[in-house]
Amino acid sequence: MFKALNDPTRREILELLKEKDLTAGEIADQFNISKPSISHHLDLLRQAGLVVSVKEGQFIYYSLNTTVMDEMLKWIISLQSPKK
Amino acid sequence: MFKALNDPTRREILELLKEKDLTAGEIADQFNISKPSISHHLDLLRQAGLVVSVKEGQFIYYSLNTTVMDEMLKWIISLQSPKK
DNA sequence: AAAGTATTTAGACATTTGTCTATATATATA
DNA sequence: TATATATATAGACAAATGTCTAAATACTTT
Numbered sequence: 001m002f003k004a005l006n007d008p009t010r011r012e013i014l015e016l017l018k019e020k021d022l023t024a025g026e027i028a029d030q031f032n033i034s035k036p037s038i039s040h041h042l043d044l045l046r047q048a049g050l051v052v053s054v055k056e057g058q059f060i061y062y063s064l065n066t067t068v069m070d071e072m073l074k075w076i077i078s079l080q081s082p083k084k
Numbered sequence: 085m086f087k088a089l090n091d092p093t094r095r096e097i098l099e100l101l102k103e104k105d106l107t108a109g110e111i112a113d114q115f116n117i118s119k120p121s122i123s124h125h126l127d128l129l130r131q132a133g134l135v136v137s138v139k140e141g142q143f144i145y146y147s148l149n150t151t152v153m154d155e156m157l158k159w160i161i162s163l164q165s166p167k168k
Numbered sequence: 169a170a171a172g173t174a175t176t177t178a179g180a181c182a183t184t185t186g187t188c189t190a191t192a193t194a195t196a197t198a
Numbered sequence: 199t200a201t202a203t204a205t206a207t208a209g210a211c212a213a214a215t216g217t218c219t220a221a222a223t224a225c226t227t228t
Contacts, residue, residue: 006090007216011159018163024175037217039176058174058225066164076157079102080150091186108205121187123206142195142204177222184215192207
Protein backbone atom coordinates (compact mmCIF):
# COMPACT_ATOMS: atom_id res chain seq x y z
CA MET A 1 0.00 0.00 0.00
CA PHE A 2 2.81 2.41 0.81
CA LYS A 3 4.36 1.13 -2.37
CA ALA A 4 1.20 1.84 -4.33
CA LEU A 5 1.12 5.41 -3.04
CA ASN A 6 4.77 5.99 -3.78
CA ASP A 7 4.25 6.91 -7.44
CA PRO A 8 2.99 10.39 -8.47
CA THR A 9 1.01 9.01 -11.40
CA ARG A 10 -0.82 6.58 -9.15
CA ARG A 11 -1.58 9.32 -6.63
CA GLU A 12 -2.99 11.44 -9.43
CA ILE A 13 -5.15 8.55 -10.58
CA LEU A 14 -6.60 8.33 -7.08
CA GLU A 15 -7.34 12.05 -7.16
CA LEU A 16 -9.15 11.66 -10.48
CA LEU A 17 -11.21 8.81 -9.10
CA LYS A 18 -12.14 10.96 -6.12
CA GLU A 19 -14.37 12.98 -8.47
CA LYS A 20 -16.04 10.05 -10.21
CA ASP A 21 -15.54 6.54 -11.49
CA LEU A 22 -13.64 6.33 -14.76
CA THR A 23 -12.76 3.75 -17.38
CA ALA A 24 -9.17 2.72 -17.94
CA GLY A 25 -9.15 4.66 -21.19
CA GLU A 26 -10.52 7.83 -19.64
CA ILE A 27 -7.82 7.64 -17.00
CA ALA A 28 -5.09 7.03 -19.58
CA ASP A 29 -6.27 10.09 -21.55
CA GLN A 30 -5.28 12.32 -18.62
CA PHE A 31 -1.62 11.37 -18.81
CA ASN A 32 1.23 11.54 -21.29
CA ILE A 33 1.95 7.91 -20.60
CA SER A 34 1.13 4.89 -22.73
CA LYS A 35 -2.04 2.91 -22.02
CA PRO A 36 -0.16 -0.23 -21.06
CA SER A 37 1.75 1.74 -18.44
CA ILE A 38 -1.46 3.14 -17.01
CA SER A 39 -2.92 -0.34 -17.05
CA HIS A 40 0.04 -1.47 -15.00
CA HIS A 41 -0.46 1.34 -12.49
CA LEU A 42 -4.14 0.44 -12.19
CA ASP A 43 -3.17 -3.15 -11.56
CA LEU A 44 -0.87 -2.12 -8.72
CA LEU A 45 -3.57 0.10 -7.21
CA ARG A 46 -6.01 -2.80 -7.45
CA GLN A 47 -3.57 -5.20 -5.82
CA ALA A 48 -3.13 -2.72 -2.99
CA GLY A 49 -6.91 -2.60 -2.58
CA LEU A 50 -7.00 1.13 -3.24
CA VAL A 51 -9.26 0.81 -6.26
CA VAL A 52 -11.90 -1.63 -7.44
CA SER A 53 -12.59 -2.52 -11.07
CA VAL A 54 -15.92 -3.52 -12.60
CA LYS A 55 -16.29 -4.74 -16.14
CA GLU A 56 -19.13 -3.21 -18.11
CA GLY A 57 -19.22 -4.43 -21.68
CA GLN A 58 -15.93 -3.67 -23.27
CA PHE A 59 -15.12 -1.03 -20.68
CA ILE A 60 -13.61 -1.49 -17.27
CA TYR A 61 -14.64 1.05 -14.66
CA TYR A 62 -12.33 1.89 -11.83
CA SER A 63 -13.43 3.38 -8.53
CA LEU A 64 -11.80 4.30 -5.23
CA ASN A 65 -11.86 1.96 -2.28
CA THR A 66 -11.18 4.26 0.64
CA THR A 67 -11.73 1.70 3.38
CA VAL A 68 -8.22 0.38 2.92
CA MET A 69 -6.77 3.75 3.77
CA ASP A 70 -8.04 3.62 7.32
CA GLU A 71 -5.22 1.25 8.15
CA MET A 72 -2.67 3.73 6.94
CA LEU A 73 -4.36 6.62 8.72
CA LYS A 74 -4.20 4.67 11.95
CA TRP A 75 -0.52 3.96 11.47
CA ILE A 76 0.36 7.57 10.88
CA ILE A 77 -1.75 8.79 13.77
CA SER A 78 -0.16 6.23 16.06
CA LEU A 79 3.22 7.84 15.40
CA GLN A 80 1.90 11.15 16.59
CA SER A 81 1.22 10.01 20.12
CA PRO A 82 3.49 11.60 22.74
CA LYS A 83 6.78 10.07 23.78
CA LYS A 84 7.49 8.26 26.97
CA MET B 85 7.70 11.81 1.94
CA PHE B 86 5.74 8.97 0.37
CA LYS B 87 9.10 7.77 -0.83
CA ALA B 88 10.54 7.91 2.66
CA LEU B 89 7.66 5.85 4.02
CA ASN B 90 7.91 3.28 1.26
CA ASP B 91 10.63 1.23 2.93
CA PRO B 92 9.85 -1.21 5.78
CA THR B 93 13.13 -0.50 7.54
CA ARG B 94 12.43 3.22 7.57
CA ARG B 95 8.90 2.65 8.88
CA GLU B 96 10.33 0.50 11.65
CA ILE B 97 12.81 3.23 12.53
CA LEU B 98 9.91 5.66 12.92
CA GLU B 99 8.16 3.20 15.20
CA LEU B 100 11.28 2.89 17.34
CA LEU B 101 11.56 6.67 17.60
CA LYS B 102 7.93 6.81 18.67
CA GLU B 103 9.02 5.35 22.02
CA LYS B 104 12.02 7.59 22.58
CA ASP B 105 14.87 9.43 20.90
CA LEU B 106 17.76 7.22 19.89
CA THR B 107 21.29 7.56 18.59
CA ALA B 108 22.18 6.30 15.14
CA GLY B 109 24.05 3.40 16.71
CA GLU B 110 21.15 2.39 18.93
CA ILE B 111 18.90 2.37 15.91
CA ALA B 112 21.36 0.35 13.86
CA ASP B 113 21.58 -2.25 16.64
CA GLN B 114 17.91 -3.09 16.10
CA PHE B 115 18.47 -4.26 12.55
CA ASN B 116 20.44 -6.88 10.68
CA ILE B 117 21.64 -4.22 8.31
CA SER B 118 25.01 -2.50 8.17
CA LYS B 119 25.45 0.83 9.91
CA PRO B 120 26.14 2.73 6.71
CA SER B 121 22.83 1.47 5.32
CA ILE B 122 20.98 2.62 8.40
CA SER B 123 22.79 5.94 8.17
CA HIS B 124 21.49 6.25 4.64
CA HIS B 125 17.92 5.47 5.75
CA LEU B 126 18.21 8.11 8.49
CA ASP B 127 19.41 10.60 5.92
CA LEU B 128 16.38 9.95 3.73
CA LEU B 129 14.05 10.29 6.72
CA ARG B 130 15.74 13.55 7.62
CA GLN B 131 15.46 14.87 4.07
CA ALA B 132 11.76 14.06 4.15
CA GLY B 133 11.46 15.99 7.40
CA LEU B 134 10.18 12.95 9.26
CA VAL B 135 13.02 12.97 11.75
CA VAL B 136 15.33 15.56 13.26
CA SER B 137 18.92 14.97 14.28
CA VAL B 138 20.83 16.67 17.07
CA LYS B 139 24.52 16.20 17.67
CA GLU B 140 25.57 15.58 21.25
CA GLY B 141 29.27 14.96 21.61
CA GLN B 142 30.19 12.06 19.40
CA PHE B 143 26.62 10.84 19.30
CA ILE B 144 23.82 11.96 17.03
CA TYR B 145 20.34 11.72 18.44
CA TYR B 146 17.41 11.20 16.14
CA SER B 147 13.83 12.07 17.02
CA LEU B 148 10.47 12.04 15.27
CA ASN B 149 9.06 15.14 13.64
CA THR B 150 5.37 14.37 13.39
CA THR B 151 4.27 17.76 12.15
CA VAL B 152 5.23 16.86 8.60
CA MET B 153 2.76 14.00 8.62
CA ASP B 154 -0.22 16.31 8.85
CA GLU B 155 0.13 17.06 5.17
CA MET B 156 -0.10 13.40 4.33
CA LEU B 157 -3.02 12.84 6.68
CA LYS B 158 -4.88 15.63 4.94
CA TRP B 159 -4.22 14.14 1.53
CA ILE B 160 -5.50 10.74 2.51
CA ILE B 161 -8.55 12.13 4.26
CA SER B 162 -9.36 14.27 1.22
CA LEU B 163 -9.65 11.09 -0.84
CA GLN B 164 -12.24 9.78 1.52
CA SER B 165 -14.76 12.51 0.83
CA PRO B 166 -17.87 11.32 -1.00
CA LYS B 167 -18.14 11.31 -4.77
CA LYS B 168 -20.07 13.74 -6.88
C1' DA C 169 -17.76 -13.50 -39.78
C1' DA C 170 -14.75 -9.56 -40.15
C1' DA C 171 -13.16 -5.23 -38.58
C1' DG C 172 -12.83 -1.92 -34.96
C1' DT C 173 -12.41 -0.50 -30.07
C1' DA C 174 -10.93 -1.19 -25.07
C1' DT C 175 -7.90 -3.19 -22.24
C1' DT C 176 -4.35 -6.29 -20.71
C1' DT C 177 -0.15 -9.19 -21.08
C1' DA C 178 4.67 -10.02 -22.42
C1' DG C 179 9.17 -8.75 -22.86
C1' DA C 180 12.89 -5.31 -23.18
C1' DC C 181 15.43 -1.55 -21.21
C1' DA C 182 17.08 2.49 -18.51
C1' DT C 183 16.67 4.45 -13.90
C1' DT C 184 16.15 4.18 -9.06
C1' DT C 185 16.77 1.83 -4.76
C1' DG C 186 18.77 -0.75 -0.90
C1' DT C 187 22.53 -3.03 0.32
C1' DC C 188 27.46 -3.84 1.02
C1' DT C 189 32.67 -2.87 1.99
C1' DA C 190 36.18 0.45 2.43
C1' DT C 191 37.39 4.93 3.78
C1' DA C 192 36.87 9.49 5.93
C1' DT C 193 35.53 12.68 9.65
C1' DA C 194 34.65 13.97 14.27
C1' DT C 195 34.76 13.33 19.15
C1' DA C 196 36.48 11.05 23.44
C1' DT C 197 39.93 8.88 26.23
C1' DA C 198 44.36 6.97 27.69
C1' DT D 199 49.33 12.76 20.82
C1' DA D 200 47.83 8.28 19.71
C1' DT D 201 44.01 5.12 19.87
C1' DA D 202 39.26 3.96 20.20
C1' DT D 203 34.42 4.95 19.28
C1' DA D 204 30.40 6.98 16.62
C1' DT D 205 28.80 8.28 12.44
C1' DA D 206 28.91 9.59 7.62
C1' DT D 207 30.54 9.44 2.71
C1' DA D 208 32.03 7.08 -1.61
C1' DG D 209 31.59 3.80 -4.86
C1' DA D 210 30.05 -0.78 -6.51
C1' DC D 211 26.37 -3.95 -7.52
C1' DA D 212 22.03 -6.69 -7.71
C1' DA D 213 17.12 -6.17 -7.49
C1' DA D 214 13.03 -3.49 -8.10
C1' DT D 215 10.50 0.02 -10.73
C1' DG D 216 8.41 2.70 -14.48
C1' DT D 217 8.33 3.10 -19.08
C1' DC D 218 7.93 1.60 -23.87
C1' DT D 219 6.41 -1.28 -28.20
C1' DA D 220 4.28 -5.37 -29.93
C1' DA D 221 0.99 -8.79 -29.43
C1' DA D 222 -3.05 -11.00 -27.21
C1' DT D 223 -7.81 -11.04 -25.41
C1' DA D 224 -12.48 -9.56 -25.06
C1' DC D 225 -16.38 -7.16 -26.57
C1' DT D 226 -19.14 -4.47 -30.20
C1' DT D 227 -20.73 -3.32 -34.58
C1' DT D 228 -21.38 -3.76 -39.43
